[in-house]
Amino acid sequence: MAAAIPVIKVAALSGSLRKASFNSGLIRSAIGLSKESVTGVQIEHVDISQLPLLNTDLIVNGTYPTVVEAFRQQILNADSVLFASPENNYSLTAPLKNAIDWASLAPNCWGDKAAAVVSAGGGFGGGRSQYHLRQIGVYLDLHFINKPEFFLNVFQPPAKFDDDGNLIDAEAKQRLKEILVALRDFTLRLQK
Numbered sequence: 215m216a217a218a219i220p221v222i223k224v225a226a227l228s229g230s231l232r233k234a235s236f237n238s239g240l241i242r243s244a245i246g247l248s249k250e251s252v253t254g255v256q257i258e259h260v261d262i263s264q265l266p267l268l269n270t271d272l273i274v275n276g277t278y279p280t281v282v283e284a285f286r287q288q289i290l291n292a293d294s295v296l297f298a299s300p301e302n303n304y305s306l307t308a309p310l311k312n313a314i315d316w317a318s319l320a321p322n323c324w325g326d327k328a329a330a331v332v333s334a335g336g337g338f339g340g341g342r343s344q345y346h347l348r349q350i351g352v353y354l355d356l357h358f359i360n361k362p363e364f365f366l367n368v369f370q371p372p373a374k375f376d377d378d379g380n381l382i383d384a385e386a387k388q389r390l391k392e393i394l395v396a397l398r399d400f401t402l403r404l405q406k
């Protein structure tokens with residue numbers, strides 16, 4: 215009998231709460247690709263919009279608020295993490311940092327997981343947020359794939375997304391697919 219193909223579970227987080235967010239669009243596209251053409255990858259979009267602003271007073275007798283605990287479990291249950299990280303003022307967004315901080319509290323939910331980061335934004339396509347995120351990952355013990363990198367300049371024609379924030383650019387989709395393949399392969403290597 216042929217050996218079963220391992221399937222990695224990926225928690226995908228978007229740093230934008232906007233309905234027609236381009237970065238959330240990247241995650242939707244990644245989910246589509248994982249179903250159509252990238253084997254062995256199961257992606258869940260983890261909603262961070264309902265998390266309260268970080269305040270350790272909300273932890274009562276060692277118990278996190280229900281929504282925070284559910285979020286932490288989603289990260290813990292994942293084999294790896296896909297961040298779609300928009301750039302605000304040359305860094306990652308407040309909602310994404312808030313989510314990262316909640317799941318970093320002891321026991322750290324991020325530790326020893328593989329990760330990848332993609333972004334859509336201005337001139338550098340959100341690249342500066344990616345490098346700040348990678349720096350945070352050092353302390354969290356997240357292991358980011360180095361290559362390929364994925365930055366998408368959304369303000370340069372032709373349009374890369376439709377009005378609902380769905381990725382429509384074929385070349386970007388191909389590059390996104392390569393990210394998923396690299397994340398899958400690196401996650402499996404880490405688990406050996």
Ligand SMILES: Cc1cc2nc3c(=O)[nH]c(=O)nc-3n(C[C@H](O)[C@H](O)[C@H](O)COP(=O)(O)O)c2cc1C
Pocket residue numbers: 230231232234235236237238300301302303304305334335336337338339340368
């Ligand atoms: C407060 C704020 C700061 C921003 N700073 C930057 C920036 O430093 N670099 C950049 O490329 N884009 C910047 N932008 C533009 C966003 O990256 C752009 O609107 C992007 O589409 C946001 O991602 P989203 O479509 O997923 O919501 C900024 C937007 C806001 C609201």
